[in-house]
Amino acid sequence: MADPAECTIKVMCRFRPLNGSEVMRGDKYVPKFQADDNVVVGGKPYVFDRVFQSNTTQEQVYNACAQKIVKDVLEGYNGTIFAYGQTSSGKTHTMEGNLHDPDGMGIIPRIVQDIFNYIYSMDENLEFHIKVSYFEIYLDKIRDLLDVSKTNLSVHEDKNRVPYVKGCTERFVCSPDEVMDTIDEGKSNRHVAVTNMNEHSSRSHSIFLINVKQENTQTEQKLSGKLFLVDLAGSEKVSKTGAEGALLDEAKNINKSLSALGNVISALAEGTTYVPYRDSKMTRILQDSLGGNCRTTIVICCSPSSFNEAETKTTLMFGQRAKTIKNTVCVNVELTAEQWKKKYEKEKEKNKTLKNTITWLENELNRWRNGESVPIEEQYDKEKANADVLALDNVMNNDKFTSSPSVPGLKLTDAEREKCEAELAKLYKQLDDKDDEINQQSQLAEKLKQQMLDQEELLASTRRDHDNLQAELTRLQMENEASKEEVKEVLQALEELAVNYDQKSQEVEDKTKEFESLSEELNQKSSVLASIDSELQKLKEMTNHQKKRVTEMMSSLLKDLAEIGIAIGSNDIKQHEGGGLIDEEFTVARLYISKMKSEVKTLVKRSKQLESAQAESNKKMDENEKELAACQLRISQYEAKIKSLTEYLQNIEQKKRQLEENVDSLNEELVKLSAQEKVHVMEKENEIQSANEVKVAVEQQIQNHREAHQKQLSSLRDELEIKEKLITELQDQNQKIMLEQERLKVEHEKLKNTDQEKSRKLHEDLNNMTEGNRPDRISKAKELQTLHNLRKLFVQDLATRVKKPQLKLISPQKAEQAFHSTGGFNTIHMKMNISIYMCMKHEILSPSGLYSCSSILISHIFPLKYKEN
Template identity: 70%
Template sequence: VESVQHQQNKGAGGKPYIFDRVFPPNTTQEQVYDTCAKQIVKDVLDGYNGTIFAYGQTSSGKTHTMEGQLHNSQLKGIIPRIAQDIFDHIYSMDENLEFHIKVSYFEIYLDKIRDLLDVSKTNLAVHEDKNRVPFVKGCTERFVSSPEDVMDVIDEGKSNRHVAVTNMNEHSSRSHSIFLINIKQENVETEKKLSGKLYLVDLAGSEKVSKTGAEGSVLDEAKNINKSLSALGNVISALAEGTKTHVPYRDSKMTRILQDSLGGNCRTTIVICASPSVFNEAETKSTLMFGQRAKTIKNTVSVNMELTAEEWKKKYEKEKEKTRSLKIIIQRLENELKRWQKGKERRWRASTDNSEAAPIIDTSAPPPEPLSDSEKTQYEELINDLYQQLDDKDDEINQHSQLAENLKQQMVDQDELLASTRRDYEKIQEDLNRLQHENEAAKEEVKEVLQALEELAVNYDQKSHEVEERSKTNQQLTEELMQKTVTLAGVERDLSALQELSGHHKKRSAEILSLLLRDLNEIGSVIALNDHKMTEMTGGMEEEFTLARLFISKMKSEVKSLANRSKQLESTQADTMRKMQANEKELSSCQLLISQHQAKIKSLTDYMQNMEQKKRQLEESHDSLMEELAKLHAQEKMHEVSVLDKEKEHMNRIQDAEEMKKALEQQMESHREAHQKQLSRLRDEIEEKQRILDELKDVNQALQLEQKQLMSDYEKLKQEEQKKDERLQKLLAELDTDESGGSLAQKQKIIFLENNLEQLTKVHKQLVCDNADLRCELPKLEKRLRATAERVKILESALREAKESAMRDRKKYQQEVDRIKEVIRAKNQARMKHTAQIVEATTYSVIPPPLLLPDDQTLSCIAECLKYIMHIPYVLFVLDIITQWLLPRRATASEGASQAHDDTTSTNRSTITGASEKHTT
């Protein structure tokens, strides 16, 4: 290679290095591609193998040179430009050529081949084909048909490639990537086949750990990268010297794959990427030395051609001639060897000794031992076996490496598992301590829960009573369900009767239509007979015959049109009948729902009236009781005034009684306010229910009006159907009369029939429109019915709940009243005994006026009414106080009235005893 001073010579440290081309830093990507890679694309399409790879230290621009920015037209590198250029050349070549292009993309990461198009393939093996060319077994190959397909494959593979951040490069490649393009072409006319492979290699850069700052996994990656690059340097050195018999291709997976590119059948271009910085001087010198050595390697290139049958035949003849000539030479040499061996051994040895002393001109080849064909085949088989053993050993090595990796991964997993178990143990220990504290807290909570359970047991008894009431309601619902099933059976019977009636109507319409068709056929046959007679009668008159034929053809066409129209009418009539049946079913269901809703509304109105009457009665009783309570308060005030005037000794006790009375009055006022609020709430609820009932009545009236409208529409449809039947009968009668008439009468009747058919079609269209309107209105009616049904259900549930709550409250109040009565009676009996003993010891001279106090019945009524109206828990306590205060006074007052005329002193004693007991209570 000639050296040029400016660009081809590159000096570093005073030493010149000679290369084919040197690019300055401002060189564009297009210039690099045109110089380095464009010719290789043409060679690959001509059937040669090609390789382009970039070599250099890390962050020197290898990936930028090979890939660049893939989707930028100015900055894209060699690989995307080659993808575009290959298809540009293919489009400009002969039309008879057929191309098959396959691409594969893999990387060598940690000295393992990893498929970038299928990440599940992590450790692929290298094998040799029949021509002893290495290839990656099991690598994914994809067929491409455009540059876009190639770019999609590159994008997919690049996304799976290993990249890391170092101190020298933000996007440092941590693996050697190889993009392989396999092109096969065939000439359809000559059947000539060519194949070429193009290896596009982006090597990872050699790096110093002190500069890159690699640690951990990045350090392991750097070790493997430097190891594989040193193996590549050893191969280049061995090939550059040319004296070594062994080239260490098998030291690395990369050199094994690129064996054909380095010293084999391949056109190889190496791009040396050097850093111009003084900081990287040593690495730049090493890179330049690598390029200098690689430039001395010479590859022997041949076209990868698959021969045709004729070419194979010619080659066979040539080889046959060669073997024939070689056999003759071998025979001659064997004869010469025998002649030498037949001579005297002494002279033979002497001749050999003399040959050592003095050089003799050799006119023939040295006498080698001839090899037989069997020995040759044995040697070839032995060589093949040895190569096969080498491949097997490679597979075993790969398997062992995979096993070692799996074991390492398992060890890592076990370490992680151990660490996780330790963390879990610590968490469990913390949870255990926390649970112990929670357990202590839970013990206290258990005590509280036990108390709550006791309360729940009491509530359970109450709920059991409620369950019994619910069971009764369920029985009522089952009875209602039985009634509904009975009504459903009646509806099904009505439906079967309607279906029989519709079947009868269908049979009748089918008979009418069959009669009409038969009559039309008879009309056609009559017309044909008349035509035949006309031909016989007017056989001599040509003009009349032609007129008759024209008339007959017109009649036939008109009869066909009438038959078609009659068929259309039959189909439309069947559709209308089906629609009418559906409307009848919907009307019957609507009527049933309306009747059910009317019955429910009546029952609800009756129940509401009863409730209003009860409410009024309760209000009247409440008012009367309040009046009686007011009277009692007035009497109590009068009595207290008289007692204050006459008894100054008991002022303190009376003041306490007044304070107690004021408290009771305040409580009664609060009860009155609560009662008024509850009454207003009940009145609001009654007004709301009345409003809902009014709305239901309005909806019911609207449904009745819609039902009447549907019935009227149904009657109209029936009348129109009857009119249609009458018209059909008229048409049949007219057709019967037309059979005996002449041609003019038949024309008039046919015209009349056409008019009738037009009218029938108009009527049918009107019916279809009416039916569509009815279908549109039916969903609205169904929605309204559903809404009314839901409202009725809501009201029924509300009434049930009100009944149940009223029953429960009544039972509770009755039990409380009974209990209060028993307590009061027991206390009265005890107090009567006590007052009799006190009367003997005390004497007073003042006679109080008699008091009008309520009896037991009025007091129980007051208590029951107040409990029923107010629904306040503490009313029971207040009522107990009232009854305990009023009943003793009533008892003592009655005793004083009976004994007033007998003994005034004893009466005074009894009244004062009652007052003192009032104070104590």
């Protein structure tokens, strides 16, 4: 590097115009400009390198702030330009502006164009390599804007203890368009939000880094320069911006990093020994720009509104403190081998001169201490000594001095001179050899040192990885144990479920058998009901037939009664001696009527029993339906439970396999890392043989671990297959039960429908019998009432005609003979007798009614012969 030189940080101040909201609010324009480098705010003057008023153009700002830095960077210096100020004060407008507008573009696009314009106008022997990086500091984390996957980069130091962002994307560019495309890409990934004070508020500090390296192909001289273009996020008051939630967290981090920047500026301005660069990542990256090897320009952006007067004063005070900071800058040059050799010779000559001076002064001091007096001409004369050194330099820069200094003005002979020259040439040759050897040893030492650092870093990272893997292994082992416990619980639950399933299967079988028995009983009842239905149908048909015949008989009886009345009125009554035979017929009729009545009661009783049996059967069917529904519900519940447990078991087994594989891989990695660590230690201690033995032992240990895990994995897989077979068997049994259940359900539905149909028919028949017999009974009662009335009329008629002697009824045989003698009476007798017999046989009338009807008919049907005894 070239000799360092001090320079102060340049501070430029720029005021933006009042915006629309400030004009509508009626804010006053606070700053008063007295000169190009002076501004008065609140009655206090502030002096900077340059003050820009509100009407200053972007080009004017660039020419004053950044144009000179472009030339400095191309000459091998480092440069930094960053904008500072409160939110909505115009920082991003100053640094970026409208990137593709020739008039509205800011410092960054203009500086890119100027860099390439300078390069195009420079010597053709110069080769340039330009790299750009673009990253932001968001929530105190460095995020690469050209690769959004890099979200938390770290800050390291190079061999010269200069901070840099490790792992940041660097792109080689060859034209301004490529640089602008890179800026557009990074800007699209930057964090921006809307606040009450700014519609496009930057929520992060962005840093655009341009690294320029140049090489002269003729002189082989290499220069490098870095240019940091920084757009800081603005400080803000939450009460004014209305930030909340994520915006509030961003505002806190922004204010914190800006406060750290202010602390660094204050420490540098006050000259304190400790500067808190490490308080934030932003100040850490800008460490070389603040008090280091860099030409720095700060553009402080201010608001002219009275609403923001306090923030404007704070910004101006920051700029005044920063203006007092001094940086030490030097050219970043890489010397060639010849330049290094010349520099080495120069430094060596300086060293020789100083050694001669020290020796001369020591000899003079010893003489004074020994009590000798040193003449003035022998005393040390700095100017004369320098002249002698220059004279010696003119004679091949002889650096060989004896232990005692040569006397000033010493004359050398030719032989001595030749001898000195030969010895000097020999010494130069030895010196060159030693220099080569020293260079080789230095390179080897640097290489070994770098290797040692790499090995130490690798060892440290390996140890960290080992610790992390050990912790991960412990965690996985704990999770594995927990998983084993869970699997054990699941297996136990499955066993319990299998036992419960067997019990429920047995219950289902019992219920199935019971259902089958009930079905058989129901079939029997159904057959009995069918027979009863057939009997009932026959009775119904007979009843209808008898109704017709009774109707015919009653009509014939009425006709016969009419004929009897005629016969009685026209013939004399004769007494008959066969009264005993009529009594016998009455007795037979009564017995038959009683028998028919008992049979009817028996049929009614049997019908009631069948109805009660049917009700019980319906009740049992309802109970069976309820039990079947409960069984179906339990079966569905068990099916769902089996399904969920099966899925859970499969998930557990899959998770277990993954954990086992992870444990195996981690164990292998752990053993490998342990082996690597041991091998590194052995290499550092030059114990290669023992390291090989350890490696063999570790490989054997790895093999043993692998075999053990393979065995364990095989046993677990066998166990899993057994469980899967058990689950398959349970599913098959469940499927069979479901099919049997469906079959029983279908049979039950059929039986239920059959029973309902038969019940309906039985009720309809009973209702029809009841409803059909009622009008018959009413009609028979009316007919009997008519017959009873006729009897009364006949009795009254007979009472008026006949006196009351002792009468005898004529027997049917004699009456028949008499009827034949009278011309057809026998026919009437036969009809009436048959009618009475049919009425008694089929019990159409009640016994008392039959008796009354019989007495009436007997007293009127047969011709009565009245004889006096």
